[in-house]
Amino acid sequence: xxxxxxxxxxxxxxxxxxxxxxxxxxxxxxxxxxxxxxxxxxxxxxxxxxxxxxxxxxxxxxxxxxxxxxxxxxxxxxxxxxxxxxxxxxxxxxxxxxxxxxxxxxxxxxxxxxxxxxxxxxxxxxxxxxxxxxxxxxxxxxxxxxxxxxxxxxxxxxxxxxxxxxxxxxxxxxxxxxxxxxxxxxxxxxxxxxxxxxxxxxxxxxxxxxx
Numbered sequence: 001x002x003x004x005x006x007x008x009x010x011x012x013x014x015x016x017x018x019x020x021x022x023x024x025x026x027x028x029x030x031x032x033x034x035x036x037x038x039x040x041x042x043x044x045x046x047x048x049x050x051x052x053x054x055x056x057x058x059x060x061x062x063x064x065x066x067x068x069x070x071x072x073x074x075x076x077x078x079x080x081x082x083x084x085x086x087x088x089x090x091x092x093x094x095x096x097x098x099x100x101x102x103x104x105x106x107x108x109x110x111x112x113x114x115x116x117x118x119x120x121x122x123x124x125x126x127x128x129x130x131x132x133x134x135x136x137x138x139x140x141x142x143x144x145x146x147x148x149x150x151x152x153x154x155x156x157x158x159x160x161x162x163x164x165x166x167x168x169x170x171x172x173x174x175x176x177x178x179x180x181x182x183x184x185x186x187x188x189x190x191x192x193x194x195x196x197x198x199x200x201x202x203x204x205x206x207x208x209x210x211x
Contacts, residue, residue, distance in 0.1 A: 021084060024164055028080035028098065028157040035105045035150035036073035038143045039063040043112060044120045047137040058123055062143055065119045068108045069147055076101035076154050083161055091165045095158040102154030105147055113144035 039062030046058045063070050079097040086094055112119040116138040124136050 020164075024157065024160055025080055025084045028083065028154065028161075029077060031150050031153040031157060032073050032076035032080055032101075035069060035109075035147045035154070036077065038147040038150065039066070039070045039073065041143045042141055043143045044116050044123070045139045045141065046120050046124060047139075048124070060120055060123045062112075062147065064123065066108045066112050066144070066147075069105050069151075072101040072104040072108070072151070076105070080157070086165075088165070091161055095161045098154050098158035098161065102151045102156075102158065105151030105154065107151075109144045109148035109151060113140050113148065116140040 041062060042059040043062040043065040044060035046060065048057060076098055079094045079101065083091065083094050120136075120138045124138075
């Protein structure tokens, strides 16, 4: 017989890590921050023609190449934090927001990675003064692909939230404590008042109410 059986203590069941609220929120926040952090890095490297420009090359950050990624990442971050306190219905809404944000990040990032010339056109036009890209060479870094992966992870976190969230329970100990208090329970309050009156009557007759 095991020690726990001898003592009569019930076995404590541990929730798997993949079903824990904190673990899910942390993974979702990390995915959103990865997407947002990538936009602060160089997404496009542009080699300009030697004639007519003082700077032969320019670097385009993700926040300029794909402004939508930054916005979607912030939305995903806010939704991830809200998931930590969300109820059953709110979790469905948050899952939808995470899906939209993740898909938006992935699609916007892939658009830059697969067509860097179009994404770099505004930066090239600002440097050359014309919209033509003749003589300019544009190369995408690994950052757009990293952001795309982060966006897909946000979508997976949305599905994860719906699956794992079914086993989450809202603690009601505070409500139960209020319901059992004399101020919330009229019968308990009446019994308390009756006991106090009986104690005073016993004292007035010279009896010990604690005896």
